[in-house]
Amino acid sequence: MSEALIKCPVCGDLLVEVEAALNRTWGNVLATSFGSSQLQIRLEGKDWMPFMIADRSAKGLYCTKCGSLKIAPSIEEHRTALGLEP
Numbered sequence: 001m002s003e004a005l006i007k008c009p010v011c012g013d014l015l016v017e018v019e020a021a022l023n024r025t026w027g028n029v030l031a032t033s034f035g036s037s038q039l040q041i042r043l044e045g046k047d048w049m050p051f052m053i054a055d056r057s058a059k060g061l062y063c064t065k066c067g068s069l070k071i072a073p074s075i076e077e078h079r080t081a082l083g084l085e086p
Contacts, residue, residue: 006061008063008065008066008068009068009070010063010066010068011063011065011066011068013063013064013065013066014063014064015061015062015063015070016061016062016063016064017059017060017061017062018060018061018062018069019057019058019059019060020052020057020058020059020060020069020071021052021054021055021056021057021058022037022038022039022052022053022054022055022056037053037054038050038051038052038053038054039051039052039053041082049081049082050081051071051073051082052071052073058071058072058073059071059072060072
């Protein structure tokens with residue numbers, strides 16, 4: 001993928017490829033008694049659905065100018081629940 005073709009939809013600057021994840025810290029583990037984190041999304045008129053779970057990474061694009069982040073779910077069942085090709 002050519003970085004010259006990847007533009008930020010928010011500010012128009014270039015996006016760089018990154019890896020995104022919900023990583024638990026020891027402080028989080030102690031505060032939540034080993035509770036897990038989920039990034040969830042909801043389409044208008046639909047229920048919340050998991051997009052990413054802790055300790056599973058996904059491909060992402062990050063804007064170093066404005067900080068916007070685009071991520072794609074890497075877990076097959078999440079992609080299926082979103083209606084994406086597996």
